[in-house]
Amino acid sequence: QNEDNEKLVLINSDRKDINTSNKSDSNVTKEHVQLTSQPKVQPKHPVQVTNSTVKKTSGLHKVIALDVTVHPRDFQAVGQFGQPALVPKNKEHEARRRWSEGYFNVFLSEQIPVDRAIPDTRPQACSENLVHNDLPTTSVIFCFVDEVWSTLLRSVHSVLNRSPPHLLEEIILVDDFSTKDQLKEPLDAYMSKFPKVRIIRLKERQGLIRARLAGAAVAKGEVLTFLDSHIECNVGWLEPLLERVYLDRKKVACPVIEVISDKDMSYVLVDSFQRGIFRWPLVFGWSTLPEDYIKKHQMKDSDPIKCPVMAGGLFSIDKKYFYELGAYDPGLDVWGGENMEISFKIWMCGGEIEIIPCSRVGHIFRGENPYKFPKDRQKTVERNLARVAEVWLDEYKELFYGHGYHHLLDKNVIDIGNLTEQIQLRERLKCKSFKWYLENVYPDMEAPLVKAEGLIFNLGARKCLALHKESLSFEICDLSKQTQHFNYTWMRMVRQQGSCVAPQRPGQSVTVEPCDTTKSYLRWLHKSSNKVLGEHLMMENAPLRMCLEAPSKGDSIYLRECDPGSPFQKWQFTHYYAQ
Ligand code: LR7
Numbered sequence: 001q002n003e004d005n006e007k008l009v010l011i012n013s014d015r016k017d018i019n020t021s022n023k024s025d026s027n028v029t030k031e032h033v034q035l036t037s038q039p040k041v042q043p044k045h046p047v048q049v050t051n052s053t054v055k056k057t058s059g060l061h062k063v064i065a066l067d068v069t070v071h072p073r074d075f076q077a078v079g080q081f082g083q084p085a086l087v088p089k090n091k092e093h094e095a096r097r098r099w100s101e102g103y104f105n106v107f108l109s110e111q112i113p114v115d116r117a118i119p120d121t122r123p124q125a126c127s128e129n130l131v132h133n134d135l136p137t138t139s140v141i142f143c144f145v146d147e148v149w150s151t152l153l154r155s156v157h158s159v160l161n162r163s164p165p166h167l168l169e170e171i172i173l174v175d176d177f178s179t180k181d182q183l184k185e186p187l188d189a190y191m192s193k194f195p196k197v198r199i200i201r202l203k204e205r206q207g208l209i210r211a212r213l214a215g216a217a218v219a220k221g222e223v224l225t226f227l228d229s230h231i232e233c234n235v236g237w238l239e240p241l242l243e244r245v246y247l248d249r250k251k252v253a254c255p256v257i258e259v260i261s262d263k264d265m266s267y268v269l270v271d272s273f274q275r276g277i278f279r280w281p282l283v284f285g286w287s288t289l290p291e292d293y294i295k296k297h298q299m300k301d302s303d304p305i306k307c308p309v310m311a312g313g314l315f316s317i318d319k320k321y322f323y324e325l326g327a328y329d330p331g332l333d334v335w336g337g338e339n340m341e342i343s344f345k346i347w348m349c350g351g352e353i354e355i356i357p358c359s360r361v362g363h364i365f366r367g368e369n370p371y372k373f374p375k376d377r378q379k380t381v382e383r384n385l386a387r388v389a390e391v392w393l394d395e396y397k398e399l400f401y402g403h404g405y406h407h408l409l410d411k412n413v414i415d416i417g418n419l420t421e422q423i424q425l426r427e428r429l430k431c432k433s434f435k436w437y438l439e440n441v442y443p444d445m446e447a448p449l450v451k452a453e454g455l456i457f458n459l460g461a462r463k464c465l466a467l468h469k470e471s472l473s474f475e476i477c478d479l480s481k482q483t484q485h486f487n488y489t490w491m492r493m494v495r496q497q498g499s500c501v502a503p504q505r506p507g508q509s510v511t512v513e514p515c516d517t518t519k520s521y522l523r524w525l526h527k528s529s530n531k532v533l534g535e536h537l538m539m540e541n542a543p544l545r546m547c548l549e550a551p552s553k554g555d556s557i558y559l560r561e562c563d564p565g566s567p568f569q570k571w572q573f574t575h576y577y578a579q
């Protein structure tokens, strides 16, 4: 198996990897049940259902748990109170047929009231928390392309119904050139009933990143709150976010993202103490805070959680600060990478990202994108990520490319576009290094700069590789000799300072030349059959598929047909950091 062919699976970030539990009502079984009687879900906290506005004075008040759906119009409705809904037997075919309209249960979504109630899943302490009377106002920005009608409406209603009116400046719907007719005049007509809702239509498909920029450009609120267009905001969701921005304008606040089941549309509570992280090559994921960290900081389940990377879609940020940070790189297309970009930018340039457990928003996680990518999906996301890596990762960008993206460095494979402005921005903002970010924001991330290092020992000859004045030789191993120290890099190069081991001609000897990550013939696959760390391993030149071989006599190293049985083709570094 060629490790350089590791296929990168680019799927939507989804939360299937974390435990979800429907703790909202013990009477609800895991089976999909249709509601036939009034459920026993009672609001957990005292709720204020008035529209009373808070006077803009300094001072504090309890979070306004505004929910005009606590007493919903229809208790019997399908999916009411966020409970699982069931497709009737005679509609199963239709439900299956309509799945691909949104890659979730579009049929059921249509049956569920657009203003349904959902369980208040906040930790107990939240309703007692105080927030300031003079919080900033926010513009809520939804970008969408061909979103499912019922889901888009439910997203908007959840904001209208559960946000204190004096804090909600407006809701901006940015239509990223949808093709569905229903999202044109019918949507205008529907939304004209709600004076706070504005619709902006883009003249061509821009992708979610530039669509968000278009929404931000016309926003009037002091804070920008971005949301995906298939969400449901929970009770009291807004004030805790704005409070953090109010306390420090460089705090970027994210709600806990709960799950609206794509299958039965139920609202599912997620585990506490989750934070957003990334794995190489810049893949977003969730991880639970380590137990000892929670203990050490005496964290309660309602405390803000510092978050190395945000999921991307749901957050509040001070509008001026957003622009000071240079907003998003407008060169990012369609989908992906912008969450990494803004996360690195925020942390490295003096800000913070937090998840606020008292703010909770449900999101429909879908298995596939229900819209087309103008260009190839994989290539689009790769290109976005490479832009981010080039601007923000410093020397760590080798880890990004080394985890399945070598090919992006080969000449003419991909044009990642001009990065001058992004690089200048980073200099102007005097942002810290990626090394600083790893050490201070995400210290539990393992990011060794090389895969292996030390002496390179040959099992057959029992000698080590050495480099003297541009020429490779073979000597008695001696740890004290710097000439025998090499790195095995993420780009699979065997490097000593700026020199890399290079093939000369097949069957001939091996030499060194200046390292250059774009030259694929400088890459050596160092692999074992059973993946045991530190086992004796072959060194196979990637494009030539020939192996490094030590001589039984003399000191020149040769390139030969690979022979897994030969001890003279087995090499071992002193230290392995990663396999
Ligand atoms: O070309 C497009 N134009 C758009 O307007 C493509 C998408 N969009 C809209 C789309 O209609 C939706 O409202 O942009 C929004 C996000 O697109 P999704 O829902 O397809 O994205 P996602 O939920 O699969 O992916 C997550 O990662 C994205 C990376 O670019 C964005 O940051 C999404 O906002 C983000 N979603 C979340 O953070 C919700 C939680 C998911 C997780 C983990």
Ligand code: MN
Pocket: 228, 229, 230, 313, 363, 364
């Ligand atoms: Mn989404």
